[in-house]
Amino acid sequence: MRSIIAAIVTMIVLFSSTVAHASTKQCLAKRRAAGFSGKEWLCNKTSTFRFVGRISRSGYEIYDYRYRFLPHAGGAMHGGQRIKIFRGGKYIGEYPLSPPPVVNIAVRGARLILSTDDADRKVELNLSKGLPARILVNGEVEDFAR
Numbered sequence: 589m590r591s592i593i594a595a596i597v598t599m600i601v602l603f604s605s606t607v608a609h610a611s612t613k614q615c616l617a618k619r620r621a622a623g624f625s626g627k628e629w630l631c632n633k634t635s636t637f638r639f640v641g642r643i644s645r646s647g648y649e650i651y652d653y654r655y656r657f658l659p660h661a662g663g664a665m666h667g668g669q670r671i672k673i674f675r676g677g678k679y680i681g682e683y684p685l686s687p688p689p690v691v692n693i694a695v696r697g698a699r700l701i702l703s704t705d706d707a708d709r710k711v712e713l714n715l716s717k718g719l720p721a722r723i724l725v726n727g728e729v730e731d732f733a734r
Contacts, residue, residue, distance in 0.1 A: 649675060669684075681732050682732070686726065
């Protein structure tokens with residue numbers, strides 16, 4: 589029984605490190621394509637960069653970017669979440685979010701759907717005609733940034 593549990597734990601650890609490595613590679617590739625470097629866009633073991641989906645008609649590619657970093661030894665951990673938007677492989681811009689709570693991001697057709705686990709309603713944005721200059725998420729107004 590212990591050997592089965594040990595094998596399962598080993599598989600989980602290997603799978604999670606493979607997923608994190610793939611996320612880091614994708615993050616670095618997109619960061620280079622966007623012309624960013626350094627701390628404004630971290631790509632390491634404390635960040636995730638996940639493709640969420642493609643908006644129909646407009647072709648926007650939506651990514652969920654989450655990051656954490658320690659600014660200095662003994663300091664408090666910092667972090668955040670951003671919705672990164674590309675089109676045709678080129679960086680268009682982003683919406684910086686203000687977690688907690690973390691925002692769940694999904695794409696359905698021409699709509700970007702934002703929700704949190706503890707909220708009973710979702711924000712649905714129709715992106716078929718462009719990106720709004722501002723969005724309201726969790727009571728916070730978030731400005732589109734390039």
